[in-house]
Amino acid sequence: MTGINELKESPLFKWTGSHNSSSLAFYRICFGFLMFFSITRFASYGWINELYIVPEFHFSYYGFEWLPYPSSFWIYTLFVLAFIGALGIMLGLFYRFSAIIFFLCFTYIELLDKTYYLNHYYFVSLIALILIFLPANSAYSLDKRFGFIKGSSTVPRWTISILIFQITVVYFYAGLAKINYDWVIEAQPLRIWLNGASDWPLVGNLFTQDWVAYFFSWFGLVYDLFIVFFLIVSRTRPIAFSLVFSFHFLTWLLFPIGVFPWVMMVGSLIFLNPETHQKILERILGRSMDNSRQEVSKLKNIPKVLISIFIIIQLTFPFRFLLYESDLFWKESAYRFGWRVMLMEKAGYANFYIEENDASFEIPNTRHLTTFQEKQMSMQPDMILQYAHYLGEIYSDTTMEIHGHKFNFAAPEVHVEVYVTLNGRTSQLFVDRSVNLMEVPYDLSERDWVEDYKE
Amino acid sequence: MKKFIIFITALTLASCNKEESEEFNRQSMLTNYYANVIAVNVEDYESSLNILKSSTGAFTSSPSTSTLATLRADFITAYKSYQGIKMINFGPTADNFYCNHANIYPTDTSVINGNISSGTYTLGAASNTDAIGFPAIDYLIYNGSDTEIIDAFTSDANAANRITYLNEIVDKLQSEFIPVKQDWATYQQTFISATGTDVGGSTGIMFNAYIMDIELLKNAKIGIPSGQQTGGMLLPDYVEGYYGDLSFELAIASVNELKFLFNGAEGLGLDDYIKHVEGESITESLADRINAQFDLISTDLSSYSNSLSEAVVSNTSDVNATYFETKKLVTNIKTDAASLLGILITYTDSDGD
Numbered sequence: 001m002t003g004i005n006e007l008k009e010s011p012l013f014k015w016t017g018s019h020n021s022s023s024l025a026f027y028r029i030c031f032g033f034l035m036f037f038s039i040t041r042f043a044s045y046g047w048i049n050e051l052y053i054v055p056e057f058h059f060s061y062y063g064f065e066w067l068p069y070p071s072s073f074w075i076y077t078l079f080v081l082a083f084i085g086a087l088g089i090m091l092g093l094f095y096r097f098s099a100i101i102f103f104l105c106f107t108y109i110e111l112l113d114k115t116y117y118l119n120h121y122y123f124v125s126l127i128a129l130i131l132i133f134l135p136a137n138s139a140y141s142l143d144k145r146f147g148f149i150k151g152s153s154t155v156p157r158w159t160i161s162i163l164i165f166q167i168t169v170v171y172f173y174a175g176l177a178k179i180n181y182d183w184v185i186e187a188q189p190l191r192i193w194l195n196g197a198s199d200w201p202l203v204g205n206l207f208t209q210d211w212v213a214y215f216f217s218w219f220g221l222v223y224d225l226f227i228v229f230f231l232i233v234s235r236t237r238p239i240a241f242s243l244v245f246s247f248h249f250l251t252w253l254l255f256p257i258g259v260f261p262w263v264m265m266v267g268s269l270i271f272l273n274p275e276t277h278q279k280i281l282e283r284i285l286g287r288s289m290d291n292s293r294q295e296v297s298k299l300k301n302i303p304k305v306l307i308s309i310f311i312i313i314q315l316t317f318p319f320r321f322l323l324y325e326s327d328l329f330w331k332e333s334a335y336r337f338g339w340r341v342m343l344m345e346k347a348g349y350a351n352f353y354i355e356e357n358d359a360s361f362e363i364p365n366t367r368h369l370t371t372f373q374e375k376q377m378s379m380q381p382d383m384i385l386q387y388a389h390y391l392g393e394i395y396s397d398t399t400m401e402i403h404g405h406k407f408n409f410a411a412p413e414v415h416v417e418v419y420v421t422l423n424g425r426t427s428q429l430f431v432d433r434s435v436n437l438m439e440v441p442y443d444l445s446e447r448d449w450v451e452d453y454k455e
Numbered sequence: 456m457k458k459f460i461i462f463i464t465a466l467t468l469a470s471c472n473k474e475e476s477e478e479f480n481r482q483s484m485l486t487n488y489y490a491n492v493i494a495v496n497v498e499d500y501e502s503s504l505n506i507l508k509s510s511t512g513a514f515t516s517s518p519s520t521s522t523l524a525t526l527r528a529d530f531i532t533a534y535k536s537y538q539g540i541k542m543i544n545f546g547p548t549a550d551n552f553y554c555n556h557a558n559i560y561p562t563d564t565s566v567i568n569g570n571i572s573s574g575t576y577t578l579g580a581a582s583n584t585d586a587i588g589f590p591a592i593d594y595l596i597y598n599g600s601d602t603e604i605i606d607a608f609t610s611d612a613n614a615a616n617r618i619t620y621l622n623e624i625v626d627k628l629q630s631e632f633i634p635v636k637q638d639w640a641t642y643q644q645t646f647i648s649a650t651g652t653d654v655g656g657s658t659g660i661m662f663n664a665y666i667m668d669i670e671l672l673k674n675a676k677i678g679i680p681s682g683q684q685t686g687g688m689l690l691p692d693y694v695e696g697y698y699g700d701l702s703f704e705l706a707i708a709s710v711n712e713l714k715f716l717f718n719g720a721e722g723l724g725l726d727d728y729i730k731h732v733e734g735e736s737i738t739e740s741l742a743d744r745i746n747a748q749f750d751l752i753s754t755d756l757s758s759y760s761n762s763l764s765e766a767v768v769s770n771t772s773d774v775n776a777t778y779f780e781t782k783k784l785v786t787n788i789k790t791d792a793a794s795l796l797g798i799l800i801t802y803t804d805s806d807g808d
Contacts, residue, residue, distance in 0.1 A: 191734075192732060192794070193797050195731075195732050195796075195797060196651070196652035196797045197652075198480060198481065199480065199481050199482060199651060204480070205480075208731070208732075210734065256653065345794050345797070347789070347790040347791075347794040348790055349785060349789045349790045351782070358687065359686030359687060359688075360686055360687055361684060361685060361686050362678065362683055362684040363684075364674070364684070378790075402684075402685050402686075402688075405685070405688055407686055419786045420790065421790045421791045421794045424732075424733075424794065424795055426744075426791060427787070427790045427791050
């Protein structure tokens, strides 16, 4: 079969028919294990307390401000539930319930503070959402062993297709996002970041050389755009897999990106042959786990409408930025949820002032924010605005006693002066102090209150 | 797989090709930082404290205008030298909490006087953090005319207690620095070998402490007294070195120390690191702009003919202009330099957005 035909016939393009249920089971076990590991890692670093309990203020997501912020007890409970959900997914025990619990708890946690937004967390939420609807416990699961379900040796093909589709979206859109001036022509921000590895033995000084930065940038771009297709076609699959592993392993060594490379490496395992999935599972778990019957999942007839809506949203959502005239990297309107990974080295310095009746107080950011929050806020317009509104709120109708002197604030104006640097360029004015942010609505409109980027 | 092996081989071969070898690397930079900035500052400060201790002893055993003058000169030297310690408030300096109580100003004179008259106090107590350290010494040796001060240490009813108090707070500064110095000697190897840019990397740890100190220059030294953070309300008695009118002198010393660190003394420093990352294509290096900004602030601070506590009242707009220049410096360091050097201000996962 030629590559093109194989592509056409692959689950990515052909969603009808059936597929070996081992593939789904394999993916379920890997994903469950990775999440189990990921949550354990997160907790062991003390991040639950540091990121979700210590901060006084939380940067909510637009549209999710209504989500109640849990007390520390409930924060820990959410993590414990997500942890149990991940275990349940891995073991295939009370699978659907576990998947729902995991999805809800994990997503709830992510929605609490956008300071910690990461594309791979978004990816995890999406995969968890998808898994709820898939019969991933139909083989190699405790549900089946305990007889809670009947199990099946095949699953509808679309259950594999939709996972492959989701992974394709991540890679392909990440590749598209790399087609920009800084990435292609300036090899930025990699040129800056690769310097961090200049102390590596043997290859260290390579990372300081221009051609290496260009090589990584261009290779990364081509890789992201096309890797999925090479993973699908059987002839190129071995080389594609070796690329996936070496590429992500290298990024894991080079950049502080946590479990992301592992999420992608494990994610790509769905592209292995179904027979390979089955062989691996048989070797590890034994054939006894899978005394399959030809039983077709009840979810075979999931409404095509639902799937279509999901697909359309996934394909169009990253393009929201086209609705804005402003520079995507500068004002970041519609920047998140677009698979824009590692595209910017951006940093800002923001000085906030509350002003009323000629009185002007500078409020040090560290008074209300953690270092992490301050760093993220100082360069992202929506977060600057949210924080400004928070300041306006907490300092209204208050008396501030500073150095023994009392000041009354009824409804103070909030101003900020921000300078931002992007991809190694000299910092420039981002928000001018003349703007009263209390008069700027927090919505999805153009961010005209942010200075335009000047070349 | 074959191609991958070729790729790795190519990388390895290319790395052995030293044609384009650069003189800059973080290991050499950190080695230089330890030897020529940290060790030098620690050494200088320690000896300035020893001298301060002996001139305090000389003054308190025979108070006179001449012993007072010597004490003041040695105090200024030590106080200036301290500016070079608080900017390296990481590693052993931070672990020993040395800077947490060495320079809290304004000092609480009523607590100091209360301690002196009662004669019973625990200097290490939380209630005494603003009754010890440099600001307390500043108060004891500068508040009043020379005669008044000498009287306070001779004929005053509390003279004996005051002598004890002054000796004890100087002794505290000096003795508590001994473990800091010792720890730095053992920390040297850790410091030099942590060449990465990851969580425990020395460049990042040092740089983050450095940013804190530059922000202190902007906020504590100039911002607060000039009312920048207090609704324009001037706080002339909130300056550093208030009683001896030493604010500008200390601020200039601080700027000099910050510049000294930035340039890694004469050796490989953050300036070289920046130029190294920028490459040769750059027309105006950020390092040069930062150095120019240091000089500008230094000149600016030297241009005042009065003290800072007077200047915030009489030359308010000049001080505001100086404050503005320090803010530019913070922006340069905290955004441009941090960004270019890939310094992690925080250490949790990121994907660069």
